[in-house]
Amino acid sequence: MDRLSRVCRVLLCGEFVLAVAVIVYAGVHDVKDVFFGAPAAVAVQIEGSCEAGDPTVPCHVSVAELHAARYRIATDAPARTLTITLGSRAPMERAHHLLVRVSQPTNLELYVQAHDGEAFVEPTHLTNSPGRTMTPLPAAARITALSFVSEAEAFSEPIVLDELGFFEANRGLLTDVRRIFQGIPPLTYHGTLVPRVVARLCIFSAIAAFFVPRRVLKRLLPVLVPAICFSLCVLDLAVLFPPYRSGDLRAFYAGGPLQNAAGSNLNGGLWQAERLLAGQGLTVGAGVVSWERMPGYGLFCAVAALFFGHATLVDLATATVLLQVIFYCAAAGFFVWVAGQLWQSHVVWIVGLLIAMLPKQLGYTQVDSIIAPVTLLILAALCIRLKSVESGRPVGLAVDLFVHLTFALWFLMRPDVLPGWLVVSLVLYWRSPRLMIPIVLAVAIGVSWASYKMQYTKEFVPTTANIGATLMCGLWEVPSRFASTCSDAAYFNWIATHTPFEPTSQAASNFATREVLRFWLTFPGHFVIMLYDKMLRFLGGDVWPGHATDLQQSLFQIVPRAPLVVFLLTTMALAVAAGHQRLRTLLLAWPLFLNAPLFWVMQASDGRFYSAAGVALVVAAVPLLFERPFYVAIAAQPRRTLALVVSAGVLAIAARPLDVWLLHNDAFHYWTPFFDASSSPWGTGR
Amino acid sequence: LIVLGRRPGLPFARFGDLSSIIIATAGLMFFWSQYSYLSGLSWWYGSVDHLRTGSAGRPAPDYDLATLPWKVAAARVFDVKPGRMTLVTSHDSFAYQASANIGTGGASAADIQFDVDVEAGGVTIGLLQGGQWVAISSSRKAGSFADWNSAQLGYRRSLTVVIANDNPAGESRFIVKSLRLYLRK
Numbered sequence: 010m011d012r013l014s015r016v017c018r019v020l021l022c023g024e025f026v027l028a029v030a031v032i033v034y035a036g037v038h039d040v041k042d043v044f045f046g047a048p049a050a051v052a053v054q055i056e057g058s059c060e061a062g063d064p065t066v067p068c069h070v071s072v073a074e075l076h077a078a079r080y081r082i083a084t085d086a087p088a089r090t091l092t093i094t095l096g097s098r099a100p101m102e103r104a105h106h107l108l109v110r111v112s113q114p115t116n117l118e119l120y121v122q123a124h125d126g127e128a129f130v131e132p133t134h135l136t137n138s139p140g141r142t143m144t145p146l147p148a149a150a151r152i153t154a155l156s157f158v159s160e161a162e163a164f165s166e167p168i169v170l171d172e173l174g175f176f177e178a179n180r181g182l183l184t185d186v187r188r189i190f191q192g193i194p195p196l197t198y199h200g201t202l203v204p205r206v207v208a209r210l211c212i213f214s215a216i217a218a219f220f221v222p223r224r225v226l227k228r229l230l231p232v233l234v235p236a237i238c239f240s241l242c243v244l245d246l247a248v249l250f251p252p253y254r255s256g257d258l259r260a261f262y263a264g265g266p267l268q269n270a271a272g273s274n275l276n277g278g279l280w281q282a283e284r285l286l287a288g289q290g291l292t293v294g295a296g297v298v299s300w301e302r303m304p305g306y307g308l309f310c311a312v313a314a315l316f317f318g319h320a321t322l323v324d325l326a327t328a329t330v331l332l333q334v335i336f337y338c339a340a341a342g343f344f345v346w347v348a349g350q351l352w353q354s355h356v357v358w359i360v361g362l363l364i365a366m367l368p369k370q371l372g373y374t375q376v377d378s379i380i381a382p383v384t385l386l387i388l389a390a391l392c393i394r395l396k397s398v399e400s401g402r403p404v405g406l407a408v409d410l411f412v413h414l415t416f417a418l419w420f421l422m423r424p425d426v427l428p429g430w431l432v433v434s435l436v437l438y439w440r441s442p443r444l445m446i447p448i449v450l451a452v453a454i455g456v457s458w459a460s461y462k463m464q465y466t467k468e469f470v471p472t473t474a475n476i477g478a479t480l481m482c483g484l485w486e487v488p489s490r491f492a493s494t495c496s497d498a499a500y501f502n503w504i505a506t507h508t509p510f511e512p513t514s515q516a517a518s519n520f521a522t523r524e525v526l527r528f529w530l531t532f533p534g535h536f537v538i539m540l541y542d543k544m545l546r547f548l549g550g551d552v553w554p555g556h557a558t559d560l561q562q563s564l565f566q567i568v569p570r571a572p573l574v575v576f577l578l579t580t581m582a583l584a585v586a587a588g589h590q591r592l593r594t595l596l597l598a599w600p601l602f603l604n605a606p607l608f609w610v611m612q613a614s615d616g617r618f619y620s621a622a623g624v625a626l627v628v629a630a631v632p633l634l635f636e637r638p639f640y641v642a643i644a645a646q647p648r649r650t651l652a653l654v655v656s657a658g659v660l661a662i663a664a665r666p667l668d669v670w671l672l673h674n675d676a677f678h679y680w681t682p683f684f685d686a687s688s689s690p691w692g693t694g695r
Numbered sequence: 696l697i698v699l700g701r702r703p704g705l706p707f708a709r710f711g712d713l714s715s716i717i718i719a720t721a722g723l724m725f726f727w728s729q730y731s732y733l734s735g736l737s738w739w740y741g742s743v744d745h746l747r748t749g750s751a752g753r754p755a756p757d758y759d760l761a762t763l764p765w766k767v768a769a770a771r772v773f774d775v776k777p778g779r780m781t782l783v784t785s786h787d788s789f790a791y792q793a794s795a796n797i798g799t800g801g802a803s804a805a806d807i808q809f810d811v812d813v814e815a816g817g818v819t820i821g822l823l824q825g826g827q828w829v830a831i832s833s834s835r836k837a838g839s840f841a842d843w844n845s846a847q848l849g850y851r852r853s854l855t856v857v858i859a860n861d862n863p864a865g866e867s868r869f870i871v872k873s874l875r876l877y878l879r880k
Contacts, residue, residue: 014712017719024722190733192741202736206729213725220715 014421018220025217028210029233031171035203036240038187039202039247042199044327046257049077050174051104054096059084062164073267075259075323079108079174084167091168098124104149104175108182110256111137112169112264116160119144122463123151138512139254141172171260184253195253201559204244208563211237211362217354218437227354234361235342241365241560242334246372248558262326263560266374272299275374277627279325291461298465300513301475302456305421306376309336326374333371333378338387340382342367344628350396356635363627368555370617376422377554377617383422384621387415388597389630394437395593409443416452424472425618427451429603433596470515477521482612484691485530487542488672489535489677493691495612507690524690530682534677545610545668548574551616552605552624572661577630579657584633586649589642598629714813735847742845746806755873757809763795763856763876771866774817780871784816784860795821795856799848802878803828807856810841816860816867822846823855833861840869 024247057070066086073081076323084091095101112115114138121130133144135157146152157168184195193202218226219405250258266275272293281304291307292298299307310329313319317328345361352360364385370378390412397404413434419426430447438444455471463469481503482495493499499522501628502511507524510517529536550570555564565573578601584594595602605622612618633639643650679686760780767773770792772783784792799805807830809820817835821828821844830846849856856876860867 011712014715017715020719020723021715024719024726027726190737192737192739192744193733202733206733209725211727213722216718217722220718571777 015043021217021220022222025214025221029237032207032210032214032235033240035207036243039185039199039243042185042252043243043246043250043258044331045076046252046259047076047079047108047172047174048175048176050079050108051100052078053104054099055080055082055173056094056096057082057084058092058094058166059088060090060092062087062089062159072629073263073323074321075172075257075263079172081169081171081260081263082173083112083169087166089159090165091170093155093157093173095153095155098150098153101152101175102150102688103177105146105181106176106179107144107155108141108172108174108176108179109135109144109147109170110141110172110260111135112171113137113166114159114161114168114350118158118160120156120158121146121152122154122156124153125151127151131596141183141253143183147177149175169264171256188497196251199244199247199251200403200671204248204559205563206243206427208366208560209242211241211366212564215359215362218358221355223354227349227357230349230354230357230361231342231346234345234358234365235338237362238338238341238365239334242337242369242371245369245380245556245558246330246334248560249556250632256328259323259327261372262374263323267322267326268652276322276326277302278306278310278376279322279329279374280328280639282310283319283322283325285442286309286314286319291463296465300466301473301478302376303420303422303424303454303473304461305418305423306379309376309379309422310374313561323350329374330372333374333382336379337369337371337382337385339384342550343387344389346391347392347396348628348632351392351399352632353635353647356632359635360628360631363631364624366561366622367583367627368553368557368561370555370620373473377620380618381620381624383415383419384624385598386418387412390415391596395596401695402664406443409437409446412437412448416447417454419621420451420454423618425604425607427472428607429599432603433599436596466514468515474513474518476611477518480525480610481521482614483543483608483610484535484539486613487535487539489538490675491535491691502551503690527684528689528691531681531686531689532679533682534680538671538678540609541671542668543613544606545664546616547605547609547619547622548664550574551613552601552619552626554616554619574626575661576656577626579653580630580633581626582653582657583643583650587639587642587646589636589639592631594629594633598625600625601629602667738847739845742804742806743843746808746843746845754877757878758795758797758856758876760871760874763874764797765793765795767793769860778872780874782858782869782871784862784867786865787860788863788865789819789860791857792857793858795875796852797856799852799854800850800878801852802880804845804847804879805854806843806845806877806879807875808841808843808877810839810872812872813837813840814868814869814870816862816869817860818867818869819857819861821857821859823857824849824853825851830876835861 037115055072057069057072059070061068061084068084068086068088070091071083071085075081082091082093092338109119117135119133119135135142153361157170159168176182185199188339190198246258249254250261256264262275266273271277271280277299281291281299284293285291285307289295290298291304291568309332310325310326314325317331319325319328341361341364344364345357348360350355367381369381390408394404394408394412397408416426416430416433430451434444434447434671459469459471468474478500479499481500485491485493485495493503504510504512504517504521508517508520510520552574553570574690580596581598584592600621605619608618616633697814704880745792760775765773765775769785769787769789770782771785772781774781782792784790805822807820807822809832811818811820811834813834813836815837817833818840819831819833821831823829824846829848830843830844832842834840856874
C-alpha cells in the first residue's frame, strides 16, 4: 500500500504539471488571435472613394488600419458604391486571397477592376452575416480597384467594411492554426470546448495540489499562478472577441468605442493617453479635462502606449488591454507570493486559481477593468501587515507606507476608495501618528489633480465632479414609475433645465446631490427598495462583474453564483462571530462592506464597479474553509453558528420574494411622509 | 480523506494513501476522457467536412436505399422503389418508422449520406449501435434536406440505420431520394 501510494503521489504530481501545462498552452495559443486578429497582410497601399446614395451629398471614405495592412473602411454618408483603389502593383503579385467582413449594408456586390479593363473575375456576392469572407484573387497583379456596390434599395446607410486585407494564403484567417483537434470549428473549439476543458483542469489541479510537496508548490506559486492567470485572461478574450466570427479586439475598437465621441466610457483613457504623449496634457480634447474621472487610468494607458506602441488609437487600445492583462496577472502573482506567508501553499493555489478564473472586464479600456488587480495589491499589502502583526514584531513604517501606497493607487484611479480607506486607516492607526500617511497621500493626489484641472475648469475639485450625476443615476436603476432615465444626456438636460450651471461643474454636481438627498427623504420607500434591490443583485452574482464565459459557467453550473456568494459570506460571518481570525477576515473583506454598498445608493451600472468586492470575498472567505481552528471555533459556539446558518437560509429563501413584494407595493414605494411629492423635480411618477 | 489521513493512529490513517490512489486513477481517466472526447469530435468534424467537400471521387457505397434490409417499424406508408422511398409516418411524434440492421464487417467508422424531400412535418435519419445514437441528423422544415454524417463505431458487429418521425404535432410525409452508407475499415 505504501509503495503504491508513493507511486500515485508521484503520478499526481505529474498530472498536476500536465494540467498546468495544458492550461497555459491553451491560452498562449490564442495570444496572436486576441492581440493581432490575423496574420500580417500583404502591404498594399489603398485609397477609398465613394458615391453617395443621394448624388447631391458629398461622400468621403475613412480608412483605419487595424494591424499590418488589414483595414476598417467606411463611408461617412449613406452610399451606393465604395471603391478601393490599389497603390503599386508589385505587392499585389503576392496577394492570392481577399479577406472582407461586411458590417453594412446587408448585401453587397464586389466587382474587381483590372488595369486593362477586362472583367476577369466574376462579381462576388457578400453579406453582413457574421464571419469573414475569403475571395480567391487570380492574377491579383492585374487588379487596380475593388468596387463594393450596395444592393440596398434605398441606399439609406453607409457602406462599412469591418475588415479588408490582401493575403498570400488563407491559413489562419477562417480558423486558427493548431496542431491538434484540427477538425473542430474555431467557434466551438474556443468558445465552448477549450474553456470547459480548462475549467475542469483547474478543478483537477486544485485537488491534485494537495499532493504536491508544499515547499515546491510554495516556490512555484508566484510563477504558476500568473502564467495560468494570463492563459485564462487570454482564453476569455478569445471567447469575447473571436476573430473568426463577430470580430477581433482590434476590429471591435475600430468599429465601436473609437467611433464614439472622445471621452466616452471606453475611449476616455485612450484619448487622454494619446494627447498626453502628444504633449497636449491629460485632456480628452482641446481644453477639455475629464470631469468624471481621476487621472490614473489615462496615465495607465500612456504607460501601455510606451511599452507596447501607439501608432494608432487601435494599437493603443490593444496595448492597454495587454497591459491590463499583464497587470492582473502580476498582481495575482504578487498576492499569492505574499499569501504563501499566511496560508498553506495548496490553499493559496486554490485562492489564486479562483482569482484567475473570476469573470473579468479586461477587454474593456475603462478604469473598472483594473480595480480588481489594484485590490489584489491592497490585499497583498494587508497580508504583509497581518503577517507582521501575527509574528509579534512591530509593523515597519515601510509596510504601512506600502499599504497606503496601494490604497493611493486606487484613489488615483477612482475616488470611491475614500470611505473604505478612511475606515481601514482609523482601525489600523487610531491615535497613531501613522494616520498621517493616508491623509498626506490622499491630499497630495487630490490637490494635484484639482490644481491641474483648475487651469481648464476654473474650479478646485480634488476628485470628480460627477457625484451628483451618479447619485441621480442610481435612483433609476430599480423598476419604478418615475419617468427619468440614467444617462449623461439625461443628466445634462436636467441640469440645463433646472440650473444655470455647466453640467460638468462641481456646482451642478452639488445641486444634483442636494436634490437626490431631498428625493430620498421625499420617497423613503423608493430609497429602501433601491438599497434592497441592488443589494440582492450584488448577492445574486453582480459581486463578480464581467462577462462569464464557459470557463466560469462551468463552475457556476456546479454551484450557482447566488448560493456560492451566500455560502462564502456566511463562512465569513461564522468566523467573525466565533472569533476566529476576526481582524484578518474583516480587514481582507473591507471592499465588501466599505466599497460595494456605495453603489447601492450610487450608479451600479449592472455591477461593473464591484470587482474589488468580488476579489475580496474570495480572499477573505476561501482560506477559512481549509483551517481546522475555524471548524473548532464554530463548533465551540453552537448557538451563534446555528443562528447564522438559519439567518443565511432565511435570507436565501425569503429575500427574493420580499424584493418582488416591495417592488409591487405602491403604497410603500411611493409613500411620502415628509415632503410633498409635487416638490420633487422628478415628478410623482407615471 | 486527505485531512483524516494526516491523523496517525486513527482508523482512517490509511485514507490519505487511499485518496492518493483514487485521485491519481481518476486523474488518468479524466485526462484520457477529455482527450478522447476532443479527438473523437475532431475526427467527426473532419470526416463530415471531407465528405461534404470531396464526394466526387468517392467509391460506390456499401449499402444504398435499395440494398439496405429495411424493416418497417411504425410507418403507415412505406414504399421503396429504385431510387426513391416514400414514407408516411405514424402519429407518434418521434417514433422510429423504419430501420435496417446490417453487419459492420469490422469497420471502424461509418459515413451516411442522404437526400430527402420533406413534404410535411420533420424527419430524423441516423445510425444506432447498441441502442444508442452514434450519428443523428434532423430537420423539421418542409423542403429539401440533404446531409452527410459520420460515426466512429464501437466493438459491436452490427449497425442500424434508422428513419424516425421528428414532428411534435404528429404525422410527417417525406420522400427519401437517396441514402448511401459507407463503411470504413
